[in-house]
Amino acid sequence: MEQTCPRCRTSTFQNPHLKLMVNVCGHRLCTNCIEAVFTHPTSNCLDCGKLLRRSEFRAQLFEDASVEREVDIRKRILRDYNKRQEDFKTLREYNDYLEEIEEIIFNLASGTDIEQTQERVEKYRAANQMQIVKSRSMQARHIQSMEQELAAVLEVDEMQQQMQRAEAERLAELRKKARMDVIDLLATTSRPGEAVRQHLQKLDDLSRPTEIAAPPAPKTLGTGHETFIPTIPMDEGHAYVYVPESIDTDGPPLLSLDEITQRGYSQHWRSLTPTEAAGGFTMDHACSRVLLDAFSGLFCPA
Structure with missing residues (x-):
């Protein structure tokens, strides 16, 4: 844009x-x-x-300047309003605290009651100065520990990639040596078939995957220190047994020709013409066909 x-x-x-x-x-x-x-x-x-x-x-960063301004205001306000859920007795108090933050950000971003809102922020900053400094220190330590964990994970990945590259180079060197050995053997032996068989056997052994020792995993968990990670027992319960679901999709049964006449459907038919009656056609068959067409949408069995 x-x-x-x-x-x-x-x-x-x-x-x-x-x-x-x-x-x-x-x-x-x-x-x-x-x-x-x-x-x-x-x-x-x-x-x-x-x-x-x-x-x-x-x-x-954003095309809309209002969004850029709101992001900047949010960063400034959250530097002071940095309490966590653990700092409140109930969830309702924490939700009210979050609602107060959003109200302050909205007022400053939209230009509503700016002086009163800024005075409100200054009062909060003065009343919670020690808590603000403490929370900032905890956030800094948390960020530092996360960076250390990320660096440890990246180091482990790099070590694993180096081991894989070294293993690939070793296999390539062994295959090259095996090819040179079979060439020398073919030049001096009187049994070339045996030499080729041994060469193929070596290549088959080299093509088999070898286990690479896993690099040591990082021992930090959130705090940068060695932490014991307990194993939580899990109740797997009973094994799942599949039971096919039976769904009845059949509609009501069709009426027989006698039931069509007994229930009075024939009262609403027109009379047959002599031409239609001469061919042996009856209105019962016509009604049966109409009902069959109607019931076909109800998955009626034929």
Whole structure:
């Protein structure tokens, strides 16, 4: 999608290398306009007049500037509102806390009661300063431990790939040596058939998969320290036995010719013409055919 700088009106169509940047207010500028306008560390936004810092400009990730602004506001608010569910006594209190966060983000993103909302955030920050610092420290340790676990997993994968490459190189070298041996043997032996059979046997042995020792698994689990992982017994229950389901798709049975006459269906028939009666045709057969057509949609047995 084509994007345009609101100041210089340069578009990505005119300059494919155009790079747009956004600040905390959500309004964007291209890098050339930032160099021209922000000659000092701070300057006012050209759209809303808010005092901005040049160092706070970042690359725009979303095409919609409002989405970019909401993401930035959410990141700033969640740095302070960083309590977890374990910090609350009940689930209802935690849900109310999450609802309060969403209300604050909505007000700041939509421009509703900005002063009251900012004052509300400042009061929360002052009242929960120790808890905010503690939660930030826990989050940093958690991120660090996750990075360590990811690095350990990547190291194990790399070791396994190296072992597989080494095994493949070893097999290739053995096959090459086997070919040279059979050539030398064919040149000196009087029994070439036996030499070929031995060569094929060696190739068959080399083609069999060999077990590669698995690299050591990482011993960390969430905290970066050695952790004992208990084995939880599972009740498998009884084995599943398949029982075919029986579904009755047959409709009501068809009426016989006598039942058609007894139930009075013949009262609604027209009289036969002499030509129709001369051929031995009766209205009972016509009614039976009509009922058969009607009942065929009900999966009636023939």
